[in-house]
Amino acid sequence: MNLKKIVIIFFIYFLNLNNLHAIEPDVFVQSTVNRASLILSKNISKEEKINQLKEIAKETVDIKGVGFYSLGSVRKSLDNDQKKKYLELFEAYFLKSFSSRLAEYTNPEIQVNNKKILNKNYTIVNSVLVGTSERSEVKIDWRIYTKSLENPLIRDLIIEGLSLARTQKEEFSSILNSNDGDINALFKTLETFSKN
Amino acid sequence: MFKKVTIFLSIILFAINANAASDGELTLKKNQPSEIKDCFENLNRATFAFNQVLDGIVFKPIASAYRVLPTSVKSGVSNSLDNLSNLVTIPNNILQGDLKKAGINSGRFVINTTIGLLGLIDVAELLGLTEYEKEDYGQSLAKLGVGPGCYLVLPVLGPSTVRDTAASLANVMGGDAWYNITVKNDTQHFSDIDYYSSKVTAGVDFRAKNYNSIENLEKNSVDFYASVKSLYLQDRQQKILNSNGTIEAMNDSDWEEIEN
Numbered sequence: 314m315n316l317k318k319i320v321i322i323f324f325i326y327f328l329n330l331n332n333l334h335a336i337e338p339d340v341f342v343q344s345t346v347n348r349a350s351l352i353l354s355k356n357i358s359k360e361e362k363i364n365q366l367k368e369i370a371k372e373t374v375d376i377k378g379v380g381f382y383s384l385g386s387v388r389k390s391l392d393n394d395q396k397k398k399y400l401e402l403f404e405a406y407f408l409k410s411f412s413s414r415l416a417e418y419t420n421p422e423i424q425v426n427n428k429k430i431l432n433k434n435y436t437i438v439n440s441v442l443v444g445t446s447e448r449s450e451v452k453i454d455w456r457i458y459t460k461s462l463e464n465p466l467i468r469d470l471i472i473e474g475l476s477l478a479r480t481q482k483e484e485f486s487s488i489l490n491s492n493d494g495d496i497n498a499l500f501k502t503l504e505t506f507s508k509n
Numbered sequence: 510m511f512k513k514v515t516i517f518l519s520i521i522l523f524a525i526n527a528n529a530a531s532d533g534e535l536t537l538k539k540n541q542p543s544e545i546k547d548c549f550e551n552l553n554r555a556t557f558a559f560n561q562v563l564d565g566i567v568f569k570p571i572a573s574a575y576r577v578l579p580t581s582v583k584s585g586v587s588n589s590l591d592n593l594s595n596l597v598t599i600p601n602n603i604l605q606g607d608l609k610k611a612g613i614n615s616g617r618f619v620i621n622t623t624i625g626l627l628g629l630i631d632v633a634e635l636l637g638l639t640e641y642e643k644e645d646y647g648q649s650l651a652k653l654g655v656g657p658g659c660y661l662v663l664p665v666l667g668p669s670t671v672r673d674t675a676a677s678l679a680n681v682m683g684g685d686a687w688y689n690i691t692v693k694n695d696t697q698h699f700s701d702i703d704y705y706s707s708k709v710t711a712g713v714d715f716r717a718k719n720y721n722s723i724e725n726l727e728k729n730s731v732d733f734y735a736s737v738k739s740l741y742l743q744d745r746q747q748k749i750l751n752s753n754g755t756i757e758a759m760n761d762s763d764w765e766e767i768e769n
Binding site: 413487502 | 740
């Protein structure tokens with residue numbers, strides 16, 4: 314066996330190994346919502362549900378990416394200490410906000426229907442929150458960050474065409490504009506939200 | 510005289526923003542939420558606070574009671590209101606050059622008003638006439654290339670833009686057949702109260718349908734005013750573009766430079 318053959322075999326093996334570990338974005342979303350549904354249908358307290366949902370969010374959401382996106386162009390003017398502080402405060406804010414929004418639902422059924430690859434970094438996964446007698450069907454799209462195929466991450470939830478990340482970005486922008494661009498005002502707002 | 514003044518004011522307002530071009534990309538750019546200025550922010554925030562108080566006293570308690578009604582009753586009311594909104598949608602389908610949708614919506618209106626017992630039952634849906642998207646004069650102006658102008662919060666009515674507020678005047682200038690037969694003209698069958706009660710019911714129906722979402726949003730927002738503004742403008746952009754999906758109305762370049 315010459316060197317060329319060895320290299321080819323090694324290359325094919327390496328490719329297969331990569332494929333084995335790649336997770337399809339739609340499978341990732343379905344698995345994530347199944348995990349969340351399981352927690353929401355459990356007979357445990359709301360506090361416990363929130364804590365368990367926070368753990369799922371830490372594993373499946375690109376909190377750092379969403380945080381920087383929400384900050385808009387201001388992120389470029391922050392020094393390293395400010396960035397570090399912002400990310401700490403943002404994570405606490407995000408986990409509280411995200412999990413308490415989800416905790417309002419009991420036993421939600423989400424069906425993943427389709428996906429559209431935008432580019433190598435992003436895939437949009439389409440799903441629906443199945444309607445009940447209490448509420449109509451809700452269309453939910455997921456922006457999945459696929460730079461690492463083995464570890465896809467959620468970057469946005471788009472509910473009936475309305476992006477939660479964009480809404481959050483505009484909220485932060487409004488706070489900064491009302492305070493002459495002072496990042497400390499945003500820090501204080503995030504801190505207050507997380508503590509209450 | 511009032512009609513002439515309104516027309517004149519509308520022309521002045523639109524002349525500021527009017528642009529002959531109306532391709533999709535330009536419409537998308539003009540209606541990007543981030544491009545719409547909040548010129549009257551202080552006044553808007555004050556009106557928003559007033560609306561929140563009004564909501565707490567009037568709309569929220571009524572919507573809360575409305576929600577416990579049987580589903581069949583709520584569906585009937587919703588269907589009936591949707592049917593009435595066809596009277597504004599159809600002329601706007603025509604204004605936007607969408608004759609096919611104008612035909613479908615006209616068919617839906619005739620069938621649902623007659624066989625569907627004044628719109629209570631959506632018979633047209635069962636017959637396969639499912640395509641239904643509400644259109645209004647603000648959307649038609651946007652399609653013609655008129656920019657949204659500044660963001661506005663109206664007392665009681667809530668979020669809007671200068672363009673959409675001005676365009677809504679068309680409803681009371683003959684553009685809404687339901688207004689014409691209830692308020693404008695003295696018919697024997699309908700009166701002003703029918704029109705205004707239908708508008709109040711539409712407000713209650715909207716509030717009831719979005720009851721939990723609004724509560725949830727308020728509880729989890731760090732700036733509720735900014736959240737409502739963003740969601741309203743995103744929704745408006747989608748409606749103007751008649752976009753079913755997410756991707757068309759989103760600017761992906763916002764995300765491109767975010768590296769993990």
